[in-house]
Amino acid sequence: MSVTTAAAAATAATTASSATSTTSASTASSATTAVTPVTTVTGRPVAAGPQGDVDNRATYISFGLAYLLGHGSAALSKGDSPLLDLPGWLPMALLGAGLAVGTVQATVAALRAQRAATEPDDVLSGQLLGAAWVTAFAALFLAITGLAATLDMPDVQSLLWPTGSGFVVGLLYIAEGAQRRNLLHYALGTWLALTSTAALLLGTPGFYWVLTVAGGGAYAIAAVLERRRLHSLPGVPQRA
Numbered sequence: 001m002s003v004t005t006a007a008a009a010a011t012a013a014t015t016a017s018s019a020t021s022t023t024s025a026s027t028a029s030s031a032t033t034a035v036t037p038v039t040t041v042t043g044r045p046v047a048a049g050p051q052g053d054v055d056n057r058a059t060y061i062s063f064g065l066a067y068l069l070g071h072g073s074a075a076l077s078k079g080d081s082p083l084l085d086l087p088g089w090l091p092m093a094l095l096g097a098g099l100a101v102g103t104v105q106a107t108v109a110a111l112r113a114q115r116a117a118t119e120p121d122d123v124l125s126g127q128l129l130g131a132a133w134v135t136a137f138a139a140l141f142l143a144i145t146g147l148a149a150t151l152d153m154p155d156v157q158s159l160l161w162p163t164g165s166g167f168v169v170g171l172l173y174i175a176e177g178a179q180r181r182n183l184l185h186y187a188l189g190t191w192l193a194l195t196s197t198a199a200l201l202l203g204t205p206g207f208y209w210v211l212t213v214a215g216g217g218a219y220a221i222a223a224v225l226e227r228r229r230l231h232s233l234p235g236v237p238q239r240a
Contacts, residue, residue, distance in 0.1 A: 054112050056185060057226050059105040063169065064219030066098020067212060071162060075208035082205075091208075092158065099137075099165055107133050110176070125179050132175070136168045159200070162211050166196025184229055188222045 074091035076084040107130050114126025144160045147153075173189025176182070192215060199210040 054109045054116075054180075055226070055230060056109060056182075057223050059102055059109055060188075060219045060223040060226060062098060062102035062105050064216050064223065066095050066102060067216035067219060070095025070098055071208045071211040071215065074158070074162075075205045075212050078208065079205035092161065095162065095165075102169075103133055103137060106172070122179075129172075129176055129179060132172060136172060137165075140164050140168050159207070162208070163196050163200055166192050166211065166215060170194075170196060182229075184222060184225055188218060191218050 070091050073084075073086055073094055076082065077086035077088075077091065110126055110130035110133070114123055114130065144157055144164060147160065148157050170189045170191070170193030173185050173192065175189075177184075177186025177189055195210060195214040195218075199207045199214075202210060
């Protein structure tokens with residue numbers, strides 16, 4: 001009788017232990033499920049908001065003013081029948097000042113996108129894009145200055161700077177748009193790269209009118225669309 005009782009007690013203890021283990025495992029599994037982040041098919045956690053997104057309106061306005069004032073003054077003062085009598089240096093000075101401010105704004109935007117990023121690859125991409133602005137315009141300066149000196153045609157700079165700057169900015173926008181998954185930025189870069197180079201097919205002052213209307217107008221439209229894009233985002237981006 002004592003043996004039977006002992007066997008029954010052992011069986012009951014085993015059953016209770018199994019139930020406790022099952023309950024503990026279920027509880028641990030539930031806890032694990034609760035804290036496990038939602039993942040995509042690539043295995044990366046889904047972010048709560050946009051990573052490294054920025055407000056590009058300040059950059060768009062700076063470059064837009066450079067196009068409107070710089071190219072606009074050149075369109076009005078150049079050609080066989082100029083509408084205004086302006087100093088020859090004024091259009092280039094206005095364009096250069098606007099491009100300098102816009103380049104600073106774009107570099108600041110790239111650095112802020114880098115600080116807002118969490119993935120190591122995104123941080124590195126932000127650093128490289130920020131440095132690319134300085135490198136690109138330094139290379140453009142050397143190329144245009146070298147061509148003008150080699151060909152002994154200093155006036156060619158008045159054509160190469162507007163075209164070259166628009167082409168370089170367009171390519172940088174394409175790279176930034178692809179990296180940030182910003183379709184507006186990408187589309188603006190594509191438009192600037194194409195129109196800036198296609199304008200060379202026209203003579204003066206048509207060349208400058210195309211840059212003023214197509215380039216400056218594109219920046220104005222992009223600044224308006226950027227506001228709508230930001231309002232459609234789930235998170236609040238950093239302002240450039």
